[in-house]
Amino acid sequence: MFACIYVPDFPVEAFVRAEPLLRERAVAVLEGKPPLVRVVALNEKARLLGMEAGMTKLQADAFAELEVATETTSAARTQSRNRNASSHFCKSAVLRQRSLAQEGSAHSALLDVAHAFTPRVEDTAADTLLLDLAGLERLYGSTAAMAGDLASRVASVSVEANIAVAANPDAAMHAARGFAGTTIIPAREEAHRLGVLPVQILLDAFEISQEKVGGKSPAQRREKLREQMLDTLERWGVRDFRMLGLLPEHALASRLGDTGVKLRRLALGEGLRTLVLCEPTMRFEEAMELECPVENIDSLSFVLNRLLEQLCSRLETRALAAQELRLRLQLERRVADEETTTVQELAGDNFLDSHNVVLRPLIERTLRLPVSMRDPKVFLKLLQLELAANPPGAPVTKIWILAESAPPRSAQRGLFLPITPEAEKLEITLARIKAIIGKRRAGIARLLDSHRPQSFQLDRFAVAANDISNKGCLTASDSNVLAPLAMRLFRPACRLQVHLSEGRPMSLELEAKEIDRGGLKGKVLWSAGPWRCSGEWWGEIAKPGDSNAEQAGPWDREEWDIALLCAGKNAAHEKQENVALYRIYRDLATGHWFADASYD
């Protein structure tokens, strides 16, 4: 058995998928360059209004409500709809410019559903998929159960489609194009069930299947042949499949040739071909063109939420999760020309015109996740934090979200293992912390294999899996081993004025411009040193003001351990003397003294 998924008015459905509120409205899709803009697709409600395909924009505007809203969010439309009488809106249509990106996303979503159902899928057309259901009875049950399951899966990706199941792919395709909803044609009943369908469906489907099999004739020639065929059949009074099937084969062959014979056999429900299978793609991308540019991040969040839900739904159908999210925003040109900080030229038809020129500036934000996730709420929160920290800088006209797929993570939790933060919560917490303290200020410290003092790097924080093996956990009794003394570093090192006697520091104080951290002024009670420390003599000397000066270039210094008697105040604001131990050093290149750390 074969199944066909057909989406009527596919360009309209691509918009409705992204904006579900449009499903209650009459929607027409326009295409073309002005002044040759025409209606290319419209839904049933638009047809009832009197609109038809091929109308000019001027004619369509007569039916359309003029959309003057400044925001394109569903919430804004809901508000505007509630403010006005509902009867007024029933009679008006919504016009949209055709979006190939959104149609591509909708088509990819259908392919994901199909490939999750069966590995044998034919990508017949943008609005049509054929599936081979052979051998799936044990997995899904009866034919009716399979059809129902397939219909619910298609609905889960927010697409309304016709599902038809028949004994051969052509009959399934005709049934899906002709009958709404879910249709099941038992074997040997194809002629009877398909008989009521108009011949236009037969000719449309024949054209598509011929192109798929190998016909590469130009589109105009195919269209001309189709019109001739249709005209001929209408003159003969052949209106439907049944009437075409009753025509004698030899007479039909003499008048219409081999094409006529094929059409007759198709009208009788016979199958003429096998499926041309397609490989499943692992590209998960959702796109949306905004009717009006959006600058407010809160408004953008509604759109992002919708796209992320669709993306996660597609990932779920393929039992995958996302390891990385890439957000691309197309900005309004006039503002972006002046202020855009990042302009990228990207390959692909979506971003370049025929002359390989960037149409409008794009910016990209990438979220690399520590573990694979599939929660749209978490993704939305992370994107909101990212956009709040790095706003686009211009109104947004188009949005793409691309997810790098990865197998979902699995974790074996033990009863006696210590608790760890949830990965999703931790990621949001880290993003919020980053928004407060800045980038690269939180993470895991990794010591570098270097003799340079304070040589480390800060890596991204990720919770490693618990090592279940018993490493001999320390208990309180093990704490009899003396703990080592720790150091508290001064970042950056504090400049000192040191008074020497016989080459040894006797007293010191902070230089005027240093912040008083408390305690770095007084008499040196005891000192040990100097301990010479140098390295990377081959490196270039860091320039003054270089933020990375401490981690690059040669260093050469003499270190001292000192015990400093310093004056301070206790909790009662009374004067009190304290003794503290510090490590200070003299930079031999500059001769300046610095306080490096305190022993604590």
Place this chain on the structure above:
Amino acid sequence: MSSVAVTPLTRTVFARDSVSTLRAQIESTLGEQLSSTLLFRERASPPTISTGIAALDTLTGGLPRGALSEFSGAASSGRTGAMMAALALATQREEVCALVDASDSFDPASAAAAGVNLDRLLWVRCNESSDAQQHKKNPKLGSPASAGFAFSNALEQVLKVTDLLLQGGGFGMVVLDLGDIPVESARRIPLTSWFRFRRAVEPTATVLLLVEQEPCAKTCASLVVRLHPVSIFTSDSSASCFIPPNRFSDAQKIEQQRKSRERGLPYIPQPNAVSHAALFRGIRFHAELVRSGVQRKWPQSADAQFELRAAL
């Protein structure tokens, strides 16, 4: 009909029986509405974890989970070493820990030497650079009154980050290192913040540890330990005796020790009494238990001493 003579003993028995009867009546009437009986139940002491230092464990009973603890002391008082020891044990137990570093003074090398598993430690480096740059541009800010203002940005970040970490949950230990924040600035943290942190951590198994110069969480802290140094060890003296041999007369040594004790200072050998080539070996600290809401029994002693040896 015989009558019962009412004596004081009888009155007591009669009163006790009346109370029991009354309680039983109340419980039977409101049994469904009362979450528990009217019987007094002794509250269980919270679970504790080792501090990593045996003397501190004996003194405090360990760091309580689901509570706020404080290690306070001036510079070189051992609070950072104690913090590292606690973090070392927690990370070795495979717990995820977080360190909110108000003045960016954390030394990863010291932590690694102390046994801290850095892969399990989230280090949050709060940024006081904006304040530092402002101060360097305007040296007039060096007055004591403005020292607190200079760290206000860092403290604000510390409080916000701590809120986020506690709300996120899942951490075995969260350490707030305010060790280099001036006392005046730390005192400006409102008590409501500490109260909020305590409430956030109560239903969890997280240990919230505060390291600072002076205790500032007041009654919100379940455990407060005050630390200060006692003596230092160098390679130029024996391990137990830090008076350099054959340099001073006995009378001079005794006099030096007496003066140090009077001033409450650790005894430090005189500069010219210790060779400049001597290696610094370690410090002996004194810990005083200021408050403990953990132990039911009063500890045998309110103070203890411990040593930390230099590892670097």
